[in-house]
Amino acid sequence: MDVMPKWAEVVLVPLISLILAAILSALVILAIGEDPVAAVKLMVSGALGSTYGWGYTLYYATNFMFTGLAVAVAFHAGLFNIGGEGQAMLGGLGVALVCLFIPWPHWTLAVLGATVGAAAFGALWAAIPAYLQAKRGSHIVITTIMFNFIAAAVLNYMLVNILRPAGSMDPATARFPEAVHLPSLHEMLAPIGINFSKSAPANVSLVLAIIACFVVWLLIWRTSLGLEIRSYGKSGRAARYAGIGSVRITMIAMLISGGLAGMMAINNVMGEAERLVLNAVEGAGFIGIAVALMGRSHPFGVFLAAILFGFLYQGGAELALWTSIPRELIVVIQALVILFTGALDNMVRMPLERIFLAIRQSREAKATKAAE
Amino acid sequence: MTAPAIELKGISKAFGPVQANKDISIRVMPGTIHGIIGENGAGKSTLMSILYGFYKADAGEVFISGQKTEIPDSQAAIAAGIGMVFQHFKLVENFTVLENIILGAEDGGLLRPSLAKARKSLLELEQEYDLKVDPDAVIEEIGVGMQQRVEILKALYRQANILILDEPTGVLTPAEADQLFRILGRLREEGKTIILITHKLREIMDITDTVSVMRRGEMTATVKTADTSPEELAELMVGRKVLLRVDKTPAQPRDVVLDVKNLKVLDDQGVERLRGIDLQVRAGEILGIAGVAGNGQSELLEVLGGYADATGDITVNGQALDLTGRYSDGRSRRERGIAHVPEDRQREGLIMDFSAWENTAFGYHRDAAYQSGILMNNAAIKADTQAKMDRFDVRPPHPHLAAKNFSGGNQQKIVLAREIERNPDLLLIGQPTRGVDIGAIEFIHQQIVALRDQGKAILLVSVELEEILSLADRVAVMFDGRIMGERLPAQTDEKELGLLMAGMNT
Numbered sequence: 089m090d091v092m093p094k095w096a097e098v099v100l101v102p103l104i105s106l107i108l109a110a111i112l113s114a115l116v117i118l119a120i121g122e123d124p125v126a127a128v129k130l131m132v133s134g135a136l137g138s139t140y141g142w143g144y145t146l147y148y149a150t151n152f153m154f155t156g157l158a159v160a161v162a163f164h165a166g167l168f169n170i171g172g173e174g175q176a177m178l179g180g181l182g183v184a185l186v187c188l189f190i191p192w193p194h195w196t197l198a199v200l201g202a203t204v205g206a207a208a209f210g211a212l213w214a215a216i217p218a219y220l221q222a223k224r225g226s227h228i229v230i231t232t233i234m235f236n237f238i239a240a241a242v243l244n245y246m247l248v249n250i251l252r253p254a255g256s257m258d259p260a261t262a263r264f265p266e267a268v269h270l271p272s273l274h275e276m277l278a279p280i281g282i283n284f285s286k287s288a289p290a291n292v293s294l295v296l297a298i299i300a301c302f303v304v305w306l307l308i309w310r311t312s313l314g315l316e317i318r319s320y321g322k323s324g325r326a327a328r329y330a331g332i333g334s335v336r337i338t339m340i341a342m343l344i345s346g347g348l349a350g351m352m353a354i355n356n357v358m359g360e361a362e363r364l365v366l367n368a369v370e371g372a373g374f375i376g377i378a379v380a381l382m383g384r385s386h387p388f389g390v391f392l393a394a395i396l397f398g399f400l401y402q403g404g405a406e407l408a409l410w411t412s413i414p415r416e417l418i419v420v421i422q423a424l425v426i427l428f429t430g431a432l433d434n435m436v437r438m439p440l441e442r443i444f445l446a447i448r449q450s451r452e453a454k455a456t457k458a459a460e
Numbered sequence: 461m462t463a464p465a466i467e468l469k470g471i472s473k474a475f476g477p478v479q480a481n482k483d484i485s486i487r488v489m490p491g492t493i494h495g496i497i498g499e500n501g502a503g504k505s506t507l508m509s510i511l512y513g514f515y516k517a518d519a520g521e522v523f524i525s526g527q528k529t530e531i532p533d534s535q536a537a538i539a540a541g542i543g544m545v546f547q548h549f550k551l552v553e554n555f556t557v558l559e560n561i562i563l564g565a566e567d568g569g570l571l572r573p574s575l576a577k578a579r580k581s582l583l584e585l586e587q588e589y590d591l592k593v594d595p596d597a598v599i600e601e602i603g604v605g606m607q608q609r610v611e612i613l614k615a616l617y618r619q620a621n622i623l624i625l626d627e628p629t630g631v632l633t634p635a636e637a638d639q640l641f642r643i644l645g646r647l648r649e650e651g652k653t654i655i656l657i658t659h660k661l662r663e664i665m666d667i668t669d670t671v672s673v674m675r676r677g678e679m680t681a682t683v684k685t686a687d688t689s690p691e692e693l694a695e696l697m698v699g700r701k702v703l704l705r706v707d708k709t710p711a712q713p714r715d716v717v718l719d720v721k722n723l724k725v726l727d728d729q730g731v732e733r734l735r736g737i738d739l740q741v742r743a744g745e746i747l748g749i750a751g752v753a754g755n756g757q758s759e760l761l762e763v764l765g766g767y768a769d770a771t772g773d774i775t776v777n778g779q780a781l782d783l784t785g786r787y788s789d790g791r792s793r794r795e796r797g798i799a800h801v802p803e804d805r806q807r808e809g810l811i812m813d814f815s816a817w818e819n820t821a822f823g824y825h826r827d828a829a830y831q832s833g834i835l836m837n838n839a840a841i842k843a844d845t846q847a848k849m850d851r852f853d854v855r856p857p858h859p860h861l862a863a864k865n866f867s868g869g870n871q872q873k874i875v876l877a878r879e880i881e882r883n884p885d886l887l888l889i890g891q892p893t894r895g896v897d898i899g900a901i902e903f904i905h906q907q908i909v910a911l912r913d914q915g916k917a918i919l920l921v922s923v924e925l926e927e928i929l930s931l932a933d934r935v936a937v938m939f940d941g942r943i944m945g946e947r948l949p950a951q952t953d954e955k956e957l958g959l960l961m962a963g964m965n966t
Contacts, residue, residue, distance in 0.1 A: 310835045312825045315818065322811045328767045329800070329808040330823035331790025 092437075092444050098389075102382060104436045105428040106396075112428075113421045122413050134406025135399045143273060143288015144405070148372075149398030150290070150355045153297035155376025156394050157304050158210075158349035160385040164308055165341035166321035171217060171232025172349040173373025174239030175210040179350025180357040181246060182209030184364035187264040188251075198268040202358050203296070203351060210350015211343040213239060218342030222335040228342075236373070247366060260365040270359045293355035297394075300348065301387040307344075308387070317341050349373060375401075378422070381430035393429075400425065463526030465490040465653035466511075466542075466622055471520035473506055480506040482677045484520070488670075490621075493644060493654040495664040495685070498674030499697055499897035500868055504657045507674070508624050512544045513537040524622070543615025547627045549607050551599045557610050558582065558595040561617050578617065585616050589646050604752075605636035612643065623647065624655045629663060633752050634925060634958030641667050661690040662926070673697055698899045708909045711933035713742035715777075717886050717917035718764075723772035725759045725941075733759045734770070735941040741886065741917040746908065748932025748949075749921045752961055756941040757921045758803060761890050764919070765800040766793035776886060794823060799879035803890030803921065805868075809875040812864035816854070817845040819863050820878050848877040853903065869900025876904060880911055887911060890921045905931055925954050939963040 092100075114124035135145045155172040162169035169175075182205035192198035217231035247259040256262075273290040277283075308314040320327040320337040327334065352372060357364050375397055382396070383389025404418030428436070464487040473481040480503045488494040498504050509515045511522065513531040522529050524540045531537050537544070551560050558578055566574045582595050593602075593609050602610075608628060615623055625644075629637040644654055644667060656668060664671050665685060672682040673696040681696050694702045718741040725734040734756045741747045749757050762768035764781075766789050774781040776796055782788045793800070802808040810819050821830050821841045830841050845859040852873040854866070863871055872892065879887065892908065893901040908931060912918055922928050928935055929949045937944045937960035944960040 306835065310838070312831065312836050315821070315825050315836065319811055319814070319822065322813055323807060325804070325808050326811050326822070329765065329790055329802055330825075331766060331792065331794065333789060 092441055096440065096444065098384070100440065101433065101436050102429055104440070105433070106425065108436070109421070109424040109428040112424050116417065116420055116424075117413065120413070120417070122411060127407060127411065127413060130407055130410060131399075131403030134410075135403035138285065139273075139283070140285035140288050141402060141406070143285045143290040144402040145395070145398040146273070146290040146294055147288065147355065147360065147398070148401040149394045150294045150297045150359075151352050151372040152375050152379045152394035152397050153301060153391060154352035154355070155349050155372050156379030156383060156390040157300055157376075157387060158345045158347075159376045159380035160383065160387065160390055161304060161308070161317070161348060162341055162345040163380055163385045164314075164321045165317045165337055166324070167218075167221070167338065167341060167345075168229050169214065169232055169342060169345045169349075170229060170374070170377060171214060171235045171239075171346070172376045173369055173371070174232070174236035175213045175346040175349035176352045176356075176369045176373050177236075177239040177243050178213040179206035179210040179353035180364050180368050181243060182206045182350060183353040183357045184251065184261050184264075187268045187358060188261060192265070192267050195268055195270055199270060199292070199296075199354065199358070202268070202354050206350040206353045207347035208350070210353075211347040213350070214342045214346020215339070218339050218346075221342075222338040240367075243364075244366060247364065251364070258365075261363045264358065264362045268358065269362065270354075272359075289360040291355065291359035293359045296351070296354060298391070300351065301391045304348070305387040313340070349376070375422075378426040378430065381426065396425075397422070462490060464488055464523070465525060466655075467523040467526075468507075468511070469521045469523070471507065471510060471522075472518045473510060473515060474518055479677045481510070481517070484674075484679045486672050486679065486682060488622075488653055488655060490525075490653050491648055491651045492669040493648055493656060493667055495656045495658065495668035495671040496674060497658060497661070497664050497671060497693060497697060499659065499899075500895050501676075501897070502674040502697070503677040504674055505626065506677075508544070508626060508655070508657060511537065511624065512542060538618050538620070541619060541621040543612075543618060543620025543623050545608065545611040545615065545623065545625045545628060547630055549611055551607060551610060553600040554598060556596050556598055557593050557602075557613075560599060560610055561595075561614050565618055581617060582613065585613060589616070589643065589650060591616075591643060591646075603636075604631045605633075605639060608632070608640065609643070612647075620652075622653045622655065624657070626657045627659070628656070629658070629660065630923075631753060633961045634954050635962055637663075660926075661693055664693065665690055675699060694898055698897070700899070702898055702902055706905045706909060706930045708931075709913075711745040711912065712915075713745040713933070714915065715743050716740050717743050717777055718919065719773075719775045720764075721773040723760070723763065723770055723774065725756075725763060725768055725770045727759075733941050734763070737772070737941075737943055739936055739943060741919050743885075743917050744912060744915045745933045746912050746918040746920050746931060748928035748935045749919065749938055750925055750928045750935055750957055750961060751923070751938035753923050755938045755961075757923075757938055758890070759941075760938075761800070761803060761888055761919075761921055764793070764798065764888050765802065766790040766798075790823065791826070794882070797885035799882050799884035799887050801872075801875050801879050801887070801889040801892060803894070805871055805875055805894075810863040810871055813862055815860050815862055816849065816866070816874055817842045817859040819874055820845040820848060820859070822878070824878070824882065848881055849874070851881075852877040852907075867897065868895040869897045869904075872896050872904060873900065876907060880907060884916065886917045886919065888919050888921075891923065892920070893922075893924070893927060925957060929954070929957075937961055 117124040117127050135141045155176060158172050159169055183202045186201045186205035187198065190201060192201065213235060217228055217235055220226040220231050221228040251261045252259060253262045270291045270293065274284045274286045276292060308318065316332045316337055319330065320332055320334065324334060356368050361368060379390055379393040379397055383393040400422055407413045407418065408415040467487045469485050471481050471484040484507060496504050506515065510517045513533040513536050522531060529540050531540060552563065558575055562574045562578045579595055586592055591609055591613060593606055599607060628640060632640060647654060658664060668685045670682060671685050673680045673693060675697055720737055720739045723734050723737040724732060727733050737760060751757050759768060763770040769784045774783065776798060806812060811822065830837055842859045849857040849859065854870050854873045892904050896904065908918060920932055932949060934946055935949055936946045937957055939961060940963060944965060
């Protein structure tokens with residue numbers, strides 16, 4: 089029998105991990121001579137204290153939802169896709185091509201086209217490592233990480249040599265046409281009387297990310313393909329017994345994964361920058377790994393973890409702006425969160441299990457006594 | 461009166477909510493063989509692990525030759541004169557016999573003197589107990605029976621007076637098992653004390669002096685072997701009367717369902733694992749494949765189940781099976797009416813983390829009855845699982861429970877229910893009762909016979925000769941990728957089959 093009730097497993101373990109990470113972060117901030125309480129206040133007010141802060145938090149969270157889902161889907165198939173970074177870069181290229189070279193009448197159509205472009209390019213970038221894994225046994229961790237570098241080089245080449253407008257010194261594409269501008273949260277919420285910050289980058293992609301969470305949940309837990317992906321991830325031999333092809337599942341799971349990572353570009357390229365620049369992904373592909381770990385590869389967990397990491401990102405930026413706490417410290421805090429929620433999971437889980445066991449035993453002992 | 465070689469008093473051990481051992485006491489006199497019998501999960505292995513210092517008992521005392529002894533680790537157990545022969549040998553495959561024997565018992569940093577010393581004492585042991593092995597043979601090149609002897613010698617070299625053997629015959633042919641029993645008899649004559657853990661009633665009856673029966677963590681009885689019978693022991697193990705013999709009528713074989721001709725399989729290393737198998741299974745009969753594990757039976761099931769490539773010809777109901785191409789996967793086999801209860805239920809037949817209802821759909825999850833639109837019809841699957849669980853008496857009957865939370869027997873019932881209720885033409889079934897308690901064995905055997913009586917063809921693979929002899933209508937023996945011969949159960953015995961299993965054609 090499972091020792092812990094489900095709520096403890098899902099809520100208590102991550103919560104305690106987070107608190108531990110926070111305590112350790114506070115000690116680090118103390119050690120460099122800053123005030124942790126003031127730092128926390130600044131982070132909270134900077135990330136959640138205004139619609140401007142929320143706008144940034146949600147913008148980052150949108151990125152992380154896509155990349156987190158990407159990692160989660162691959163995880164379910166037992167595959168560790170750490171190429172989200174490269175797949176999102178290529179997704180950006182797909183979005184740029186769709187937005188620049190197709191004359192879209194309206195953003196609603198453009199966003200559909202861009203989604204297809206982003207997902208196709210991201211999936212394409214994942215397809216090659218997936219094929220190498222499925223057919224030749226090249227380890228997907230190695231190949232996807234190498235493909236991140238190749239993606240950066242491809243993007244560099246495309247921006248410098250091909251897509252850069254004549255006369256521009258900037259390795260970036262031209263601005264996308266006005267027709268493909270995605271409504272920001274400000275524009276979306278104004279008609280219903282909510283005054284959301286005008287300068288925050290959060291946009292309609294957030295809705296797409298939430299839909300993606302729901303669709304991934306349906307896929308993994310409500311379709312036979314999802315059952316096949318999960319079976320393959322749990323036991324390759326059982327999958328083989330059931331006639332679930334390893335090549336097929338590896339390819340499908342990685343294509344979906346790469347597609348989701350690529351779709352992040354709808355948010356950062358189409359929604360925010362409205363042109364494709366170098367390094368547009370800014371490490372979101374890697375944060376996706378932490379988000380998936382912390383979210384236990386469950387879409388709802390990914391949703392919550394993405395918002396947490398959005399908060400850490402935005403709050404950290406505020407810290408760097410207003411205090412002498414260096415930006416690197418934010419990386420330290422993020423690393424601590426990853427460490428505690430991902431890698432040190434058992435450190436929290438095992439004492440908790442013991443506590444629950446003790447409670448149950450004393451309850452059973454009482455019950456038997458009462459029975460006697 | 462002499463002190464018992466080993467005495468346990470009031471040993472208790474709990475793992476979380478599970479009471480693995482409850483107030484267990486036994487006395488084993490020196491120079492006797494004491495059997496401990498019980499179903500899987502009865503607590504035999506836990507008890508022995510406590511004795512060997514792997515676990516610490518929550519309560520209770522251990523006395524060795526009348527002395528109260530603490531055994532915090534295996535080192536202390538060895539020092540107390542206890543030697544253990546595990547079910548899975550702990551030998552270094554590419555070391556010689558001699559090197560394995562001194563491993564962990566070297567004197568000083570230099571190997572040469574220890575090896576010389578070991579060689580000398582090995583010779584003495586050999587003469588004393590009639591235990592012949594070549595000290596310079598490499599482990600991976602000698603047979604399983606020999607490897608087991610090395611394990612026994614390892615314990616004796618460490619001055620063991622009490623030898624614990626955990627399911628020692630699981631991997632042996634009947635002939636090898638007989639040899640082992642002769643060795644054990646000899647050790648007993650020389651005054652060693654032996655504890656034999658097994659779930660095979662026959663072994664207990666053949667060799668032990670006294671026997672203790674465990675059930676659900678408790679010692680239900682300790683009796684003199686001469687004063688008991690297999691039926692009584694089985695009843696003590698299960699807690700109710702059990703039918704040891706399978707109750708069945710003679711087979712009524714009809715048309716050939718499965719026809720295998722010249723089947724060959726290469727493994728990943730290019731080694732031929734099946735070297736031209738020919739066999740037929742008719743509707744309404746059970747063909748039993750006997751053999752020591754690892755002689756190609758698994759590969760045969762894998763090919764028929766659709767997950768290994770092969771050459772040769774297989775027809776089912778007269779139509780050829782695809783052996784290498786697009787339709788050679790498990791799904792295509794199911795569509796052809798072949799159901800498969802795999803040998804390794806925990807790694808192939810079930811996904812242990814999945815719920816019972818997901819496992820019930822597993823393999824048939826694309827079945828139209830389980831779909832509604834593009835989604836799976838989870839409600840229908842759960843209802844179907846509930847019905848199957850009720851019919852197969854799976855306990856507890858909760859479709860939501862993960863497979864790992866069921867006992868071995870109930871896990872097997874979940875797999876059986878899934879495969880049998882598909883009404884297949886051909887049922888492949890590997891090790892149907894491995895790790896299954898006696899009570900469930902009876903039920904599982906009845907289900908297999910019932911399916912046969914419905915006119916289905918059944919291919920049964922088992923390493924348990926008793927199971928094959930009582931269940932099968934014909935027996936084929938496999939050795940080294942070949943079929944050594946076919947016999948009718950009524951016209952053969954374990955001895956003849958044992959010779960075939962060892963590759964000797966009679």
